[in-house]
Structures are given as C-alpha cells and as structure tokens.
Amino acid sequence: MTTETVRVGGGQTAGAEVRYFNRELSWLTFNQRVLAEASNPDYPVLERLRFLSISGSNLDEFLMVRVAGLAGQVRRQIEEVSIEGMTPSQQLGAIREKVIELELDQQKAWEELQVLLAECGITILDDDKREPAHARWMKDYFQEHILPVITPQAIDPAHPFPFVANQGMGILFALSRIADGAELMEMVLIPQSLPRFIRIPGEEAIYISVEDLICLNVELLFPGFRGLGHGVFRVLRDSDIEIEEEAEDLVRYYRTAIQRRRRGMVILLQLQGKFDPAAEALLRNQLGLDKAIVIKTGGLIGFGGLSKIVEEDRPDLKFEPYTPRYPERVLEHDGDCFASISEKDIVIHHPYESFEVVVDFLRQAASDPDVVAIKQTLYRAGNQSSVIAALIAAAEAGKSVTAVVELKARFDEEQNLFWASQLERAGVQVIYGFVDWKTHAKVSMVVRREKGSYRTYCHFGTGNYHPVTARIYTDLSFFTADPKFGRDAGKLFNFITGYVEPQKLEMLAISPLFLRDRLYECIDREIANARAGKPATIWAKLNALTDSKLINRLYEASQAGVMIALVIRGICCLRPGIEGLSENITVKSIIGRFLEHSRIWAFANGAELPNRRARVFITSADGMSRNLDRRVELLVPIRNRTVHDQVLSQVMLANLLDTEQSWVLAPDGSYARMEKGETPFNLHRYFMTNPSLSGRGAALTSGRKVPKLALRRGKV
Structure with missing residues (x-):
C-alpha cells in the first residue's frame, strides 16, 4: 500500500448514518493500516513481511466470520440495518469493493517486498523462475x-x-x-x-x-x-x-460444530x-x-502463509530482540509473589514486563501448603500453556481448583476442549460458564491461609492467559490482596459457576449486569462537571468502539463541553470532529511493533488530567454491544497511588503522546499518519527502555529515575 491515508466507506447520506461509521468497513480500514506497515521504511524487511502476513490472516478471519454472517443474513432475507443504516446486502456490496482493493494493495506490497528480500539474500522462486542448480533437489x-x-x-x-x-x-x-x-x-x-x-x-x-x-x-x-x-x-x-x-451438552455440541465449520x-x-x-x-x-x-x-x-518466511534466521532483518523485565518489586521479596502483593498492589505491563510473573503466581500457589483454593478463568490459553500446567499441579497437590473454560473462544474451541479434558483428568473442577454469554473476564483468585484466617489474592488482566501472545500484546496485569477485591472476585465466580447474581459489589463492575451503568455514571459526572464550569475530560484506550448507546453518551459529553481523547486500535464507529456533535472528540489508532491490547478508562473527576483524584479503570471489555450486554466482563478500579500513576500518567499518557506509530481519524472516515513533529515520541520504545512505576519497588526511590511524561495542552 503506497498511500498514507486510508478511508472508511459506506455511502452515507443523511440521518443516523451521519453519526456512525459502518463497523465492517471500519475493520477493513484497520486492516489497511496494518498492511501499510508492510511499506514502512522504518521497519526491517522481515518485519514488513510479517505485517503483510498478518494482514492476510486478519482478512481470512474477517471473511470467515463477519462476511459469512452477512451472507447468511442475505440468504435468510434478513433486512435488519446496521447502526449507520445499511442493509446486509448493501454492506456485502461495499465490502466486496474494499476487499478487492485491499487484495490489490497486498499484491503491490508483496511485489515491493520481493525486490527488497532479494537484495538481502532471500529469494522466492515461482514456476516461471526455474533454477537449474536446484532442479535436482526440488525434484527429489x-x-x-x-x-x-x-x-x-x-x-x-x-x-x-x-x-x-x-x-x-x-x-x-x-x-x-x-x-x-x-x-x-x-x-x-x-x-x-x-x-x-x-x-x-x-x-x-x-x-x-x-x-x-x-x-x-x-x-x-x-x-x-x-x-x-x-x-x-x-x-x-x-x-x-x-x-x-x-x-444440552456444550462439549458435545462444540465437538460436532467444529466438524461442521470445516464444511x-x-x-x-x-x-x-x-x-x-x-x-x-x-x-x-x-x-x-x-x-x-x-x-x-x-x-x-x-x-x-508468508509467516513461514518471516521465521528465516536473519536477526539483522528483524527488530532487535527484546527481553521482558522481571519486576524488581517481586525480586526484592526473593521472588515471592504473595509477599510482594501483600505489601501493596502492583500492576505488570506486558510485554515489557514478563508474563512469567503471572505464571509464577499460579506456580507458587500450586506448591504453597498454605494455599487452599484456586479459581481461574481461561479464554485463550494457547497450545503450550504453563498456566494449565500450574493448575494441574495444584489439583494434584490436593488443592481445590476451579477452572472456567470458555468453549466459545472463536478458533480456540478445539484447543480449549483439549485443555478442559486434561484439567478434569487431573481433578480440576471444570465449568463451561453460560450458554448464551461468553466468559471473557480475565481473573485468577487464590485463597491462602494466613495467621489463623484466610486471605484472598487476585489477578485481574486486560489480556488472555496466553504465554505466546503475552510477548506481543500490550496488556496490564493487576495484582491485589485488598479484601474488597477478594470478596467481589468470589461473587464473580459464584455468578459464573452457580448463576448466583452478585449483590453489593464493593469494587468491580461486571457485565452484562453493571458495567455499562458504571461507565455511564462516570461519563455523566464529567458532563455535570463541564456544565458546572469545572475541568471535564475523558481518556479511553480500547480495541474497538461500536456500541451506538455508548457512542451516543460520548456525543452527549462532547456537546456538553467534555474533552474526549480516544485511542481505538481497530474498529471505530464513532465520527469525531463533527460540529455540534463530536467536535470535542479526537480518535487515534496505534499500529506498531506490539499489538495494543490493554483497555483503560480515565475520568478527570473535576481536575485537569492527569491528576491523582481521577477515576481510573482497567477492563477486559471493549466498547462493543457484545462486551457490554452478552459477555461476562470486568471493569476494575485502580485506587493504589503508585498503580494509579502508572496506568494514567505513564501508560495512558504515553499512548496519547505517541507520534511515530499513530494514525488520526478524520470526520470523513479517513485515517492519516500523524506528523512525527520536532520531537518524535514512540511509546513502544519508551516502555522498552524505561521500567514501569509500580514494579520498581525500592528502586523507584533509589534507582534510575523514569522520565516523566508531560501532556502538551491542546496537542491531544
């Protein structure tokens, strides 16, 4: 792809369609931004090839799921329109045009990369390029x-x-x-x-x-x-x-459905x-x-399939290897996760900080004679999961272990069925959750015997318990021994395993019960502050924003004078910068070496952001109807001062300040690369070279200072 601008289509004219972009066309625009990285001269050539490969895999999944769903609606003569007013048939027509355009751009990128690869000593033959020197080997x-x-x-x-x-x-x-x-x-x-x-x-x-x-x-x-x-x-x-x-039997149903999928x-x-x-x-x-x-x-x-060539052992043609840090806070306690968490809350920023902390938390729970119970959700665990091994070890050690395995994790159903059988064989109590809702929340709960009573340690994450993606996806892992979180986590598991609807939650907001209402309450407070003449700002970082009700609430906030800065990596149906509707909303997308996956909400709460009384949350939920209404998700408030500073003034702010990997969404639906400016800032490079705040422990005061980020007012 040669252009530095990509556009969301849809043929909108007037009415509701002026308020929203089409979801499917927005996704295709996201994949064009991914593809654009294949032509990024700042990247090594094999990394550029990797982005081309990713764009291909992404497109395959989109076609197999989203386009297949629309085609099914057309065959069943379902005429329900999308939020911007297009019928399934109209969407299919627009998608066809964009897919063909995207495929042409992929071919152009491939032609360009073949030349660059050949210059670097990597040649891809075809049936027109016969090489006599290799003919015998190929024949054999x-x-x-x-x-x-x-x-x-x-x-x-x-x-x-x-x-x-x-x-x-x-x-x-x-x-x-x-x-x-x-x-x-x-x-x-x-x-x-x-x-x-x-x-x-x-x-x-x-x-x-x-x-x-x-x-x-x-x-x-x-x-x-x-x-x-x-x-x-x-x-x-x-x-x-x-x-x-x-x-009636989800396991049997999915085993049959996986076979049907292939046909x-x-x-x-x-x-x-x-x-x-x-x-x-x-x-x-x-x-x-x-x-x-x-x-x-x-x-x-x-x-x-080009991912096979990306594996070529040419480190000079790839990003410089990066080794995640192990948090100093935990090392100060001789690697004892429970001792470091009991001291105070901690957040781990993956992949800059090692996922091994999460695995060690479970391994230590499995071997600790004082641990009596472990409860764990599993959405995507991968095919070589150290998390699964830890749970099995805990069960074999005689502990009470409960695993909520989500069978409806798309394209991981077969792997999850396998893990479920392995866990059950080891004595783990395996629960498959709700029939209608996916359990997408990421939570571990460990109950430990301490000083004659029980104490609950919790891990809440924005990403999956997947050791491979944890090296690529940016996510947040929040550890706490706060009893309020422990009591809420227990109610969450009772809700999933026994359908016992939680009452009087102290910290967490759970969808599909309360999460949407909690977000609305925070947005409404910002609206009230704006109308009262107080500073009013919302920052959010999500993978997707498609829910029309949530978008309308943000529009209402913009109209009231609330300043809203959104970092939406993928699909965004919200139209920013429309006078009288969304002129106070900006939207950017970040595409780079790591896949931005953490989900954060921050509300100013009466003062300029960032500030220490801001309401800050991490969440497993995106701004989509399925996350808010049809999945079990968590919204986790961040109260600890150091963790609050890290999530708001380090992670969230760095995303807003990035200029090297950012695309800005315009009112007409086009995305353009952000100008790097006189002082370019790359958030991935920043976190690769600077340790996080809450993981530093005593080193925070005695060691090398972490450069403090500053917001340039009017630039976000």
Missing part, C-alpha cells in the same frame, strides 16, 4: 515429501467433485494425453499438513511455494501427459459457530493464474458460490 524433494501425500483426481462425470476444506488450496491442471491427444482435467488438493513455503538447503535463503513446486513437477505427477496449463485456487468457508439454545458455505474463492474458462465455471458451479466473493489475481494467494 517432490518425489519424497510431496508426491506420496497428494492425490490427483480426474474431473469428469465418473468422479464426484472432491470436497475442498476451509482454507483449502488446490490446483486444476489441463492435460493432454501424449498417446492420443485426448484432453482431460485433473484436480490436486494440497494437504494443509504440507509446508506452504519450502526452503532449499544452502547458505542462501531460497524458498518456493508448495503449489509452485507441484506445478514444476507436472511430468512426474502425470506421466504420459503434457501440461496445457494450470490454475491455483483457494477457498474460505463460513467458520462461525452459532449456539443453539436447546443445546461451511464458501465465502471466498481466490483464483491464481490464467484459469481455463471451463475450469473456472466448473469450480463456481461445484462450490456453490451463493453470495461468495471471487478474486482473480496473477500474484500470490493466501498471504498468511
């Missing part, structure tokens, strides 16, 4: 590793058309029999177990895609035939899983190369392309 590799696992199938009335799985890739070959000149068509489906890109041995990094390697060896695959042409294709299918209210309706057909018209017509007819998007390209298909 094909015969030994590919030929045994692929199965050519004739396409004629005698053979049923083969099923093409979700994300499946295949090749159609037009052939002529050498003996008599008879022509036929053959299909080869490429097993997903095969690597997408294969590295040819040698010091020089030379790769070839599996589909090109197959096409180069057509004479070995079809002896006695002459190749007349071929075309590579790829299929995406509807991958959403809808919960049926009458589902969902086709949403996208990608065609590469010069397809024979008869072959294309056959594919279209056999795949049942009702409402599907068809993209033809002469370039690469399936950009997500």
